[in-house]
Amino acid sequence: xxxxxxxxxxxxxxxxxxxxxxxxxxxxxxxxxxxxxxxxxxxxxxxxxxxxxxxxxxxxxxxxxxxxxxxxxxxxxxxxxxxxxxxxxxxxxxxxxxxxxxxxxxxxxxxxxxxxxxxxxxxxxxxxxxxxxxxxxxxxxxxxxxxxxxxxxxxxxxxxxxxxxxxxxxxxxxxxxxxxxxxxxxxxxxxxxxxxxxxxxxxxxxxxxxxxxxxxxxxxxxxxxxxxxxxxxxxxxxxxxxxxxxxxxxxxxxxxxxxxxxxxxxxxxxxxxxxxxxxxxxxxxxxxxxxxxxxxxxx
Amino acid sequence: xxxxxxxxxxxxxxxxxxxxxxxxxxxxxxxxxxxxxxxxxxxxxxxxxxxxxxxxxxxxxxxxxxxxxxxxxxxxxxxxxxxxxxxxxxxxxxxxxxxxxxxxxxxxxxxxxxxxxxxxxxxxxxxxxxxxxxxxxxxxxxxxxxxxxxxxxxxxxxxxxxxxxxxxxxxxxxxxxxxxxxxxxxxxxxxxxxxxxxxxxxxxxxxxxxxxxxxxxxxxxxxxxxxxxxxxxxx
Numbered sequence: 001x002x003x004x005x006x007x008x009x010x011x012x013x014x015x016x017x018x019x020x021x022x023x024x025x026x027x028x029x030x031x032x033x034x035x036x037x038x039x040x041x042x043x044x045x046x047x048x049x050x051x052x053x054x055x056x057x058x059x060x061x062x063x064x065x066x067x068x069x070x071x072x073x074x075x076x077x078x079x080x081x082x083x084x085x086x087x088x089x090x091x092x093x094x095x096x097x098x099x100x101x102x103x104x105x106x107x108x109x110x111x112x113x114x115x116x117x118x119x120x121x122x123x124x125x126x127x128x129x130x131x132x133x134x135x136x137x138x139x140x141x142x143x144x145x146x147x148x149x150x151x152x153x154x155x156x157x158x159x160x161x162x163x164x165x166x167x168x169x170x171x172x173x174x175x176x177x178x179x180x181x182x183x184x185x186x187x188x189x190x191x192x193x194x195x196x197x198x199x200x201x202x203x204x205x206x207x208x209x210x211x212x213x214x215x216x217x218x219x220x221x222x223x224x225x226x227x228x229x230x231x232x233x234x235x236x237x238x239x240x241x242x243x244x245x246x247x248x249x250x251x252x253x254x255x256x257x258x259x260x261x262x263x264x265x266x267x268x269x270x271x272x273x274x275x276x277x278x279x280x281x282x283x284x285x286x287x288x289x290x291x292x293x294x295x296x297x298x299x
Numbered sequence: 300x301x302x303x304x305x306x307x308x309x310x311x312x313x314x315x316x317x318x319x320x321x322x323x324x325x326x327x328x329x330x331x332x333x334x335x336x337x338x339x340x341x342x343x344x345x346x347x348x349x350x351x352x353x354x355x356x357x358x359x360x361x362x363x364x365x366x367x368x369x370x371x372x373x374x375x376x377x378x379x380x381x382x383x384x385x386x387x388x389x390x391x392x393x394x395x396x397x398x399x400x401x402x403x404x405x406x407x408x409x410x411x412x413x414x415x416x417x418x419x420x421x422x423x424x425x426x427x428x429x430x431x432x433x434x435x436x437x438x439x440x441x442x443x444x445x446x447x448x449x450x451x452x453x454x455x456x457x458x459x460x461x462x463x464x465x466x467x468x469x470x471x472x473x474x475x476x477x478x479x480x481x482x483x484x485x486x487x488x489x490x491x492x493x494x495x496x497x498x499x500x501x502x503x504x505x506x507x508x509x510x511x512x513x514x515x516x517x518x519x520x521x522x523x524x525x526x527x528x529x530x531x532x533x534x
Binding site for chain 1: 312314315318319321325381404405406407408409459460461487496500
């Protein structure tokens with residue numbers, strides 16, 4: 001719409017000028033001996049210019065309005081997002097004190113009486129809740145802590161990641177070395193390590209076969225793919241797997257916090273990158289990280 | 300037999316305070332209880348406790364202000380903050396204002412007892428706890444907290460941020476065993492039990508960069524954690 005108006009305006013201007021030139025050529029000035037201002041050719045050009053200005057202006061106005069609508073939609077989405085995060089943070093705060101009291105009093109009970117299975121069960125459940133609050137806190141921290149940027153060699157970082165995994169023998173690393181090596185990336189080393197470890201952990205957890213981690217150099221960005229041949233993610237779950245506390249329908253038999261991918265998503269977003277997950281149930285999953293090599297100064 | 304250490308517990312939550320008091324008494328400590336910072340300051344004056352366990356969010360006078368007032372008055376009683384605030388910035392602020400340690404809620408009583416025992420062994424350097432000194436030296440090794448720099452024989456070595464944090468934490472507590480959980484909690488700002496090997500990776504980095512002659516300054520205590528075994532001086 002906006003573009004059409006602008007084009008129409010420019011076309012009017014061009015047509016006006018062409019008409020004026022044709023007129024001038026067809027009717028020699030000697031015949032039309034009005035003053036320059038009343039010269040029909042000049043009038044035509046002025047009229048065309050006015051119409052063109054109005055059309056181009058209208059185009060700009062429509063564009064501005066569209067941008068405004070888009071901005072307010074984005075602002076609404078951001079506000080909802082912020083609200084959800086505040087809620088989760090408050091929930092975390094409100095859980096902590098009662099959980100501390102429960103844990104401390106359980107210690108006291110256990111010391112006073114023979115530790116019956118009932119107390120053990122309650123403790124296990126309290127521990128689960130504690131783990132959840134720790135995860136929520138970490139997620140909130142990821143929003144607020146400043147990034148500690150340094151130059152990171154992805155090959156080194158992946159070696160480090162492999163050291164941290166439970167079953168590294170199922171993992172193969174494939175880092176591009178030819179025809180050129182991957183340049184270093186500017187990133188928060190620990191956060192990036194955490195994100196990669198999370199993806200590799202997931203791949204190992206939800207599969208029994210080999211897991212491959214590939215790193216490639218794209219123009220201006222680093223690409224890391226974590227590939228498994230495991231059970232995969234159901235199509236209905238796929239759009240939601242990176243939401244906090246979401247667990248896939250076919251994932252309930254494997255223990256997990258439901259926060260891992262949400263964490264990866266935050267880390268990647270804070271680095272200005274993107275996370276994409278493709279999956280086929282029964283075939284496997286490919287998690288792709290794309291991260292810009294350089295960070296804008298303001299981030 | 301010397302008197303058992305006196306611990307001042309400060310928390311506005313009755314269930315936590317009385318539960319912790321029972322646990323600490325069972326562990327052989329004497330306890331005092333306060334519901335807020337003002338009560339705590341009065342009890343510190345009257346009884347000079349050996350360690351203070353202090354909640355942050357409290358009515359009347361909160362934990363951070365309580366620490367600030369104690370330290371301004373020249374009182375260096377070891378303090379462990381029972382923090383309920385998520386942001387790492389808050390923790391760092393508490394440490395800078397003079398708290399010695401902090402423990403994230405929820406925690407269990409055994410963790411608090413272990414931290415209190417470590418604080419009772421805290422080393423003082425020139426009348427102040429080493430945890431609060433700006434510069435620490437041990438033989439040829441020198442560490443400057445604020446600028447995050449480390450030198451060996453005057454030659455600067457490059458450590459990653461987290462490796463620096465680990466070294467500073469251990470050096471501030473010479474001869475005290477620090478668990479991996481504790482290092483994760485204090486240096487990384489989160490206590491992720493699956494991330495414990497992350498600590499080992501940073502310890503390996505520190506040892507590598509200290510070189511073969513100084514690597515032994517960091518001792519691995521199997522099943523428990525790490526400790527710095529050199530003599531540490533402030534300045």
